[in-house]
Amino acid sequence: AQSVTQLDSQVPVFEEAPVELRCNYSSSVSVYLFWYVQYPNQGLQLLLKYLSGSTLVKGINGFEAEFNKSQTSFHLRKPSVHISDTAEYFCAVSTSGTYKYIFGTGTRLKVLA
Amino acid sequence: EAQVTQNPRYLITVTGKKLTVTCSQNMNHEYMSWYRQDPGLGLRQIYYSMNVEVTDKGDVPEGYKVSRKEKRNFPLILESPSPNQTSLYFCASRKISISGGAYDTQYFGPGTRLTVL
Numbered sequence: 492a493q494s495v496t497q498l499d500s501q502v503p504v505f506e507e508a509p510v511e512l513r514c515n516y517s518s519s520v521s522v523y524l525f526w527y528v529q530y531p532n533q534g535l536q537l538l539l540k541y542l543s544g545s546t547l548v549k550g551i552n553g554f555e556a557e558f559n560k561s562q563t564s565f566h567l568r569k570p571s572v573h574i575s576d577t578a579e580y581f582c583a584v585s586t587s588g589t590y591k592y593i594f595g596t597g598t599r600l601k602v603l604a
Numbered sequence: 605e606a607q608v609t610q611n612p613r614y615l616i617t618v619t620g621k622k623l624t625v626t627c628s629q630n631m632n633h634e635y636m637s638w639y640r641q642d643p644g645l646g647l648r649q650i651y652y653s654m655n656v657e658v659t660d661k662g663d664v665p666e667g668y669k670v671s672r673k674e675k676r677n678f679p680l681i682l683e684s685p686s687p688n689q690t691s692l693y694f695c696a697s698r699k700i701s702i703s704g705g706a707y708d709t710q711y712f713g714p715g716t717r718l719t720v721l
Contacts, residue, residue: 500644525709534608534694534712535647581646590635590654590700591662592710596646 493518493584497595504572505603512567512598514556514582524565525583525592526556535581541565552576577602606631608713610695616719617685625680625716627695634700636678637662637710638670640691647694653678654700685720692717 494517504510516522523542527535539550546558556567565582582595608629617623629636637652639662649662653672667689669681678697682689695713 497646527712532715534714535696535710536712537709540709590652590660591649594639594647596644 493522493586493593495582495584495593495595497582497598499598500596501599501601503601503603506574507571509570510568510572510576510600512580512582512600514565514567514595516563516565516582516584518563518584518586520586523585523587524556524558525585526550526554526565526567527581527583527594528552529579529581529597531578538567538580572600572602574602574604576600606711608695608697608711610693610713610716612716613714614717616721618721619686620684623682623685623718625682625693625695625718627678627680627713628676629678629695629697629711630676631697631699631711632675633697633711634675635708636672636695636697638668638678638680639694639696640664641694641715642691650680650693685718687720690718690720 496515525540526538528538529535539548541548541558549555554569579597579599581597583592585592611626634655638650639647641647648664650668651670653659693716696710698708698710
């Protein structure tokens with residue numbers, strides 16, 4: 492069975508500083524990996540996804556993530572955050588042949604002025 | 605505009621009073637799903653549907669019912685709500701590609717905040 496772990500429940504960071512949100516997954520088969528963002532009082536929207544190929548994936552709003560198969564990780568990064576990046580970020584995993592996404596518990600990013 | 609809509613957005617009710625949360629999508633997606641979001645637990649799947657008249661349980665189906673009579677609609681029914689069903693609920697949809705749809709993007713509704721007293 493698949494699982495997703497987001498170890499950091501909250502990450503405070505100052506504006507214009509870099510940030511990394513960590514995601515580790517567990518699966519015995521090949522996976523597809525996703526990062527979703529949830530702004531206050533809104534639904535989730537896709538930031539980026541890894542399907543195959545290049546391990547560095549670029550998404551919207553300047554975010555990128557790197558797939559590391561040996562460490563079973565898919566960490567999300569941004570070199571310089573803005574106040575508007577304050578939101579909750581969810582990592583999710585899915586596998587071929589299934590119809591389920593497994594979501595992590597979320598990381599609340601708080602960007603400070 | 606492609607979207608998933610949910611109604612109502614906010615609902616306060618009392619224990620045992622049946623309620624329905626509607627969900628509709630205009631993208632002709634085969635797959636629809638309901639999640640609940642609770643602090644510290646992330647999103648957990650309640651039910652999902654792969655097409656009209658095809659539904660299946662997710663991870664936390666107890667106390668919920670669903671139906672899929674039309675492709676665009678997927679209502680969530682709480683026959684006898686209890687306080688432990690107080691939560692934020694999201695409907696989502698995605699298309700199912702030839703491969704099974706595991707890598708297709710899910711589109712989420714804005715959420716329904718339910719309080720059961």
